[in-house]
Amino acid sequence: MTETFVPPTGFAVPGRIAVSNRAAALWQTATLTEVRRETPRASTFRFAVPGWAGHLPGQHLMLRLRAEDGYTAQRHYSIASPPGDAGHIELTLDHVEGGEVSGWFHTVAKPGDEVEVRGPLSGFFAWPGDRPALLIGAGSGVVPLMSMIRHHRACGVTVPLRLLVSARGPEELIYARKYGTETTPVFTRRAPEGVPVGRLAASHVAPLLAAEQPPGGWEAYVCGSNAFAEHASRLLVAAGQPVHRIRIERFG
């Protein structure tokens, strides 16, 4: 006897796009071409990857470093640059306390250095620009969301896009000068004169799911620490966003 299972609560299965398994399996050399400081703790690393198959905003890659004794360290990182940046990709990395890979990037790496990458990986968090997107990020969780904003601008995508981005203070807001009217920053510790200080709250989310909700509703993308992702996704559900239209990328 065979039955078809229908889950009581759907979530977004399957991913939005077909993933190229060949590209995901192949390690490629990426050459660092530029380092840009974003905040005291975060920098953007630009790479030339001539054979890059292209990606969609929201996708990530796996990056590998190798020591002289053959030891390797590999990590997943979200891609910050938009798909249109042919042959190049950008990653924005926090300097993690004691971080083996981020430590190398922030204290050793310079243009000309080579690392290995494989990807792009996973279509689940990807946004092809087809549906209105409500983006919520905190800290370096804004990185894949910035790829979406850049794609939205570069391609003249007309569907609505909104970003709520949380940072401890203005000096820690990654891409601070790159945001436009689509973005509302939320400062949790320190804010410029006249701007309230406080955590992302229902009052930020509720209007976007009421008066400002586009026809057909939002596709929600949440990226940040696990604690932030739990908090933000609960706010979204409480404000009426369907669970199967919330995609979450967490980092521990």
Added chain:
Amino acid sequence: MNVTRGFSGRPRVYNAGLPPGQYDAGDDWPVLSAEVTPDLAPADWSFRIDGLVAEPHTWDWAEAHALPASAYEGDIHCVTSWSKFGVRFGGVSLDAFLDAVRPDGSATHAVAYSHTGYTTNLPLADLTGGRAWIAWEYEGRPLPAEHGGPARLLVPHLYFWKSAKWIAGLRLLDHDEPGFWEQNGYHARGNPWDEQRYSGD
């Protein structure tokens, strides 16, 4: 590949339990799920096995707990490259559930599905022989919701995306059917010792 200039990595402590490409996460237990953590009370939890079985069955919380207790003590490995050593889960061996439904001889694979709709595929051989559990305790306490509580599948010899959180059931099949991450480019089996991370590995 070439050596990365100026990269020496962490001091190496030899650990035979660390699969290739993994690092020891120490006390950390990162949460990696793509969906909203469900509010699922034990009273609302159930676990079903159907498909190619003689007697499909659904257990509720009390019925599942009436089966013989079985613990796992050992290591877990996530495809994102962290491993965690010496963790202890309590629950029931999946063998106890499978014995009750009597799998058909034609069953070769299973799709595990969660109360959220998440799915992952496994060869049946990876779920039998004392290598898989339904787990509801972690270090002697109820499994936290963000880690799959009230109950999750536990298949510790494979990458941890196979250990479906908020487990709702298994469907036994005579073929392999890619699950959620497997449709998104991840490997069909996910053996950490062979570094089966992505399709094509």
